[in-house]
């Protein structure tokens with residue numbers, strides 16, 4: 001398909017005013033187009049696409065895991081600026097990645113359209129007439145028949161039709177031509193068109209969809225709206241006014257812990273009981289949100305993707321007033337749910353107080369060091385450091401709720417200057433040294449992390465992929481082939497031509513010969529038979 | 534039977550299957566050795582197409598004549614048949630091993646929760662495809678290679694990848710996963726067999742025609758090329774189904790987005806693209822034959838790299854087999 005025709009016409013009509021190798025702009029354009037839509041180019045582009053997809057699988061991608069990416073970036077200060085220039089942290093959104101697949105798409109469309117026209121004509125065409133010399137074909141055979149040629153050919157027509165060939169009758173010239181497998185090309189076209197559909201669907205999701213995450217302490221509610229999300233990743237053409245007005249509340253969260261066997265300590269059976277309304281005035285419904293079982297509201301879906309603990313901590317300031325109280329989300333650091341968090345009491349008097357440190361679901365002490373045994377709440381404890389002074393919330397700069405700015409604050413130590421830690425079990429309190437205040441660990445609540453997303457074009461992509469598979473099956477397993485039978489005097493010639501790449505038309509020709517002879521003259525083959533060659 | 538005894542049964546069955554595969558390999562090797570002395574009784578009818586697969590297969594018909602050749606030929610036939618029977622037996626034991634893994638888990642489940650089990654399943658499929666499609670595709674000559682590959686991979690699995698039976702993590706608990714993995718395993722088996730054919734094609738093409746030894750029993754390059762193509766053409770749609778249909782459906786349920794550019798997904802896609810290129814190459818003048826075979830091998834390399842290698846290279850795969858749950862997404866899946 002990629003072979004360009006030799007320019008025979010040029011040899012016939014040379015254009016004297018042009019030097020060899022010179023092209024007009026139009027010819028250059030045509031040449032480029034022909035190159036671009038050739039199968040060899042498609043092949044190279046396909047391989048190129050595979051090649052450029054590799055960096056993204058080795059370098060952390062900010063769109064896939066932003067935490068890992070920023071860690072990697074701070075570990076590699078020299079490489080980071082270079083990688084950033086090359087957009088290696090977002091390979092699959094980068095212009096150069098897009099350039100390749102857009103070229104591939106153009107090549108694909110440029111290849112499909114002319115082929116569809118060709119195919120349309122070929123679909124309705126009769127099989128081509130028998131070539132003059134059947135023995136020039138790669139697979140052919142012949143035998144001597146006693147019946148008159150007309151009868152042999154009539155039988156051939158019946159036989160070939162039965163074998164689901166489209167038959168062209170050339171009996172008056174001594175031949176029958178047959179062809180089958182027209183659907184192969186249709187399958188091939190369907191496949192390639194469907195690939196375009198899949199890409200359109202995929203692009204729609206990226207442009208018009210969104211994905212957002214929110215961490216909800218059990219008992220809290222959520223109303224769908226931009227401000228409610230902890231992180232929000234909209235497509236570039238996303239329209240916030242199209243967000244569905246649902247709301248829900250996480251009523252309860254269940255989880256089971258495996259306490260024996262090789263997966264001891266693993267959690268399973270996650271179940272978040274939701275109460276939700278599809279719109280403010282819709283009736284309230286309930287749903288058990290589990291992993292692999294998202295809740296679908298309109299075109300938006302809610303997924304359960306994480307969970308953790310939120311210790312309830314109260315901080316009283318130097319005056320004895322409550323400066324902070326409530327469940328605080330701690331982020332798990334490992335599979336055992338040792339979790340890290342910060343508790344800031346910016347309003348404490350005389351100075352703000354901040355805690356930062358660890359929560360242990362099952363605390364044990366090993367040689368005086370705090371350790372965590374497992375994720376289940378068997379012996380919860382917190383072990384945190386306390387800071388007093390300027391916690392940097394005044395200057396208005398954005399701050400993560402999972403980090404404490406301690407650069408201008410003082411770490412709280414005991415009166416003698418030795419280390420001080422807030423180590424508490426539920427129900428316990430501790431006074432901070434120097435009358436700075438006190439901390440109470442009231443108890444533990446749970447949080448769930450929910451992902452909420454809308455992905456338009458998803459069904460288009462899925463449908464396209466299924467269509468592609470159907471097309472693929474047709475194009476791979478339908479074997480288009482042509483068979484010709486010539487009867488001339490007492491010699492019957494049968495030849496076949498395989499038009500697919502899996503070609504094995506020899507067996508088919510043998511079958512046809514066998515069929516013809518069975519109908520013809522039952523009995524062992526005569527000595528005049530020649531092996532197909 | 535208790536879960537523990539199912540697990541023990543599975544381990545014993547793996548060991549037994551390994552031994553029987555090895556015996557099968559030995560038997561085939563004896564056949565090889567005997568074949569060296571027998572020139573191929575080439576039939577005149579071996580031609581493009583017509584019965585080519587069978588005719589050019591393991592043709593052990595002796596060259597009529599002196600007695601020693603006949604004994605030798607009988608030995609060739611016997612060892613070949615014994616190799617096949619042993620291979621079938623090993624395949625049955627292999628199945629018992631898989632069954633045992635599934636039954637040992639509580640609740641019972643499909644046996645592919647980790648790399649060890651995936652290796653067990655993948656090699657089983659290679660052996661099974663061989664036993665089932667041997668006649669259709671005229672694969673008899675491939676017996677020793679299949680036995681060798683399967684026994685090697687099983688050994689790798691038992692030595693380096695073994696893990697005790699454990700329940701699946703939550704996200705793996707989906708029937709889409711069953712469909713996804715079954716089709717991934719089947720296509721992996723098909724691609725692997727196809728790749729083996731392509732290797733032989735390249736070797737045979739380089740060596741040129743031989744009249745004795747094992748290679749002479751391997752079909753003509755044309756036939757090898759076609760067999761490789763058929764295996765790939767079988768595996769490619771199954772792979773498409775696995776990684777581009779059921780995979781995304783399941784990923785959407787578990788991770789909220791059907792395509793995440795997760796390294797495992799990226800490599801599954803790369804594999805798909807390379808095999809698509811292979812199919813194109815076979816239809817393109819100038820790429821047909823040797824270049825297409827190289828592409829098939831490249832495809833096999835990406836396939837197996839994705840299965841084993843990426844776990845060691847990548848930083849962010851959600852498809853981690855072994856590691857604990859990632860920090861924030863601890864209810865989120867650790868796939869396979």
Ligand code: HEM
Nearest residue numbers: 001037038039042104107108111195475501809812813816
């Ligand atoms: C997204 C990129 C593409 C993919 C994944 C793809 C995939 C495939 C597959 C799987 C086949 C079946 C091979 C066979 O029937 O043996 C095929 C065949 C074919 N493709 Fe593509 N293709 C792509 C792009 C293109 C482009 C851009 C062109 C146009 C130049 C093209 C032209 C063809 C042709 C002409 C065939 C028929 C080969 C034959 O008759 O055997 N493909 N393609």
